[in-house]
Amino acid sequence: MRLIRHLQHWLGGSGPRLRVADIVPKTHSIRQWADTFPWTEMVEAIEQSVARRFPKRSPCGRRPVPTRVLLALELLKHEVGAADEAICERLRTDVAVMYACGLEEVQLDNPQAHFVWPETLAQFRSRLDEELIDELLAIQAAAAMDEGLVSPAHLLVDTFPAEQGSQRVSDASTLYNAQKKSSSSSRSSRRNAPRKRRR
Amino acid sequence: MRRFGRQCRGQGKVFVKLVRQTETQLLEVGSTIAHLAHAAQQSLHQATALSDHKRQRLANDLLVATQAHQQISKQSRRLTQGQRLSHCKIVNAYDPTIAPIIKGKSNCPTQFGRKPGILSEPTAGFIFAARSPLGNPSDASYVLPLLDKVEQAIQRLSGPKRPSIQSLAGDLGVNDPGLRQALHERGILSVGIPKTSEPINPQPSPEEILAVLNAAGLNRMRTPYQVQLACACGYSRPVVESHIACLLCRGAGQIRYKGPQGAVVQLGMTVMTHNAAALVRIRHKRLSKRAQKLRRFLGLRHRNVNQINDPKN
Numbered sequence: 001m002r003l004i005r006h007l008q009h010w011l012g013g014s015g016p017r018l019r020v021a022d023i024v025p026k027t028h029s030i031r032q033w034a035d036t037f038p039w040t041e042m043v044e045a046i047e048q049s050v051a052r053r054f055p056k057r058s059p060c061g062r063r064p065v066p067t068r069v070l071l072a073l074e075l076l077k078h079e080v081g082a083a084d085e086a087i088c089e090r091l092r093t094d095v096a097v098m099y100a101c102g103l104e105e106v107q108l109d110n111p112q113a114h115f116v117w118p119e120t121l122a123q124f125r126s127r128l129d130e131e132l133i134d135e136l137l138a139i140q141a142a143a144a145m146d147e148g149l150v151s152p153a154h155l156l157v158d159t160f161p162a163e164q165g166s167q168r169v170s171d172a173s174t175l176y177n178a179q180k181k182s183s184s185s186s187r188s189s190r191r192n193a194p195r196k197r198r199r
Numbered sequence: 200m201r202r203f204g205r206q207c208r209g210q211g212k213v214f215v216k217l218v219r220q221t222e223t224q225l226l227e228v229g230s231t232i233a234h235l236a237h238a239a240q241q242s243l244h245q246a247t248a249l250s251d252h253k254r255q256r257l258a259n260d261l262l263v264a265t266q267a268h269q270q271i272s273k274q275s276r277r278l279t280q281g282q283r284l285s286h287c288k289i290v291n292a293y294d295p296t297i298a299p300i301i302k303g304k305s306n307c308p309t310q311f312g313r314k315p316g317i318l319s320e321p322t323a324g325f326i327f328a329a330r331s332p333l334g335n336p337s338d339a340s341y342v343l344p345l346l347d348k349v350e351q352a353i354q355r356l357s358g359p360k361r362p363s364i365q366s367l368a369g370d371l372g373v374n375d376p377g378l379r380q381a382l383h384e385r386g387i388l389s390v391g392i393p394k395t396s397e398p399i400n401p402q403p404s405p406e407e408i409l410a411v412l413n414a415a416g417l418n419r420m421r422t423p424y425q426v427q428l429a430c431a432c433g434y435s436r437p438v439v440e441s442h443i444a445c446l447l448c449r450g451a452g453q454i455r456y457k458g459p460q461g462a463v464v465q466l467g468m469t470v471m472t473h474n475a476a477a478l479v480r481i482r483h484k485r486l487s488k489r490a491q492k493l494r495r496f497l498g499l500r501h502r503n504v505n506q507i508n509d510p511k512n
Contacts, residue, residue: 029479032479032482032483033472033475033476033479034475036474036475036478036479036482037471037475074468075468075471075472075475076472077468078449078450078465078468078469078471078472079449079472079475079476081449081450125456125464128460128464128467129460129463130460130463133463133464133466133467133468134328134348134351134467136467136471137326137327137328137329137348137352137467137470137471137474138348138351138352138355139352139355140471140474140475141325141327141328141349141352141474142352142353142355142356144325144474144478145352145353145356145362146356146357146358148499149325149478149481149482149499150320150322150323150325150327150477150478150481150499151320151362151497151498151499152320152327152349152352152353152362152363152364153320153362153363153364153365153366153425153428153497154320154321154365154366154367154368154391154428154429154432154497155318155319155320155321155327155349155364155366155367155368156318156319156320156321156367156368156369156391156432156434156435156438156439156442157316157317157318157341157342157345157367157368157369157373158316158317158369158370158439158442158443159314159315159316159317159338159341159372160314160315160317160443160446160447160451160452161312161313161314161452162312162313162314162315162331162451162452162453162454162462162466163312163452163453163454
């Protein structure tokens with residue numbers, strides 16, 4: 001079944017259909033970027049892992065958003081540096097993003113404001129774990145090696161620091177800001193203080 | 200290099216009085232937590248409307264929250280002027296797995312956060328494996344788990360001739376005799392890891408090559424040509440910095456997702472997008488002269504995408 005069938009409840013409507021691959025040029029950066037991923041294997045790995053860890057209790061309910069769309073959105077988010085909301089909005093309007101998400105056709109006069117809600121993307125992210133991420137990375141590396149583009153013969157290892165949770169105020173950051181503030185205020189007070197005459 | 204957190208080394212001072220005042224207020228607020236948690240636990244047992252699964256999950260969450268508070272309150276009474284931060288000390292109340300990165304410059308603020316490790320190839324910067332461990336382990340402890348991940352990727356290849364890891368390069372932080380021994384047992388040359396601050400000779404003489412092979416005990420496994428390539432691909436700070444810079448510009452320097460799992464997800468996604476961009480560069484021959492030369496030496500074929508997409512015949 002094609003991906004369009006899964007998304008029918010969003011893409012329903014009348015009027016002409018737009019073939020996404022015809023609109024996005026082959027030289028478009030997002031198209032070139034998206035064409036490097038082994039999507040089928042990656043989606044299969046995610047679906048197997050999720051089915052094992054979160055078994056479905058009831059067959060009822062609406063069809064889920066396809067894993068292909070959610071994975072592509074999550075990856076694109078890091079590629080273009082967008083927030084969840086921004087990338088979900090771009091999926092509605094940007095044909096290159098639709099191509100990256102694997103959508104083949106869209107209805108032009110669609111009344112829906114969103115195809116995927118940002119909350120859905122956050123839920124998808126919460127189901128990813130370290131084992132699965134390693135598997136996805138291994139699939140990508142294996143595909144690149146299979147194509148003869150990269151070789152693991154000679155490797156480099158290194159580490160780098162990464163800040164986490166800076167949006168929340170922690171004790172350490174409060175203290176650091178207090179230090180900075182006190183040092184800057186002491187500097188300014190020195191500047192503003194009247195100069196003593198030399199005797 | 201990015202740095203953040205409070206100044207606790209060098210010329211910086213820690214305002215112990217300020218911390219003490221804040222600490223007293225916070226401890227007073229948190230003193231009732233134990234009673235409230237106990238009461239919550241009792242009422243959770245009495246709640247028959249909840250399913251067993253949900254009750255167990257809530258009880259676990261409650262236990263984790265109570266333990267975190269105990270750990271924070273115990274640590275907050277230990278801060279003393281002039282003392283170094285101990286290993287795996289809590290620096291973020293929301294995430295106890297964040298640790299100070301102890302190794303670093305002696306005259307700059309201590310870095311707090313995570314220390315992801317990457318294993319990349321030196322030509323186009325394709326990252327084969329990444330790891331975001333809990334706390335702040337030594338750099339040498341990253342190497343073998345990362346190599347295991349690369350081995351898993353190699354195992355996925357279906358062809359008769361599978362590639363092998365021939366050499367590994369790293370900075371002085373991974374210069375560990377035990378690690379070198381483990382690498383040699385796996386048939387991996389460790390000539391790219393420097394033993395001193397002197398740079399590695401990129402063009403070793405035949406005698407030096409023989410000495411390297413003898414020292415590693417890999418005379419029959421590795422050829423002199425592979426040693427030459429390993430020396431040429433030895434640790435290079437600008438090359439590694441370029442790979443890290445690519446990750447940082449994709450937001451890997453600031454992890455926005457919550458907790459250790461969030462760090463793993465964000466790092467993994469960033470690495471995969473970086474890899475895709477590296478593959479696009481390789482396909483379109485957008486590589487440096489050095490990278491092109493190394494790829495030629497490694498025998499990596501170069502496809503002409505235009506010819507494949509639009510065949511003339």
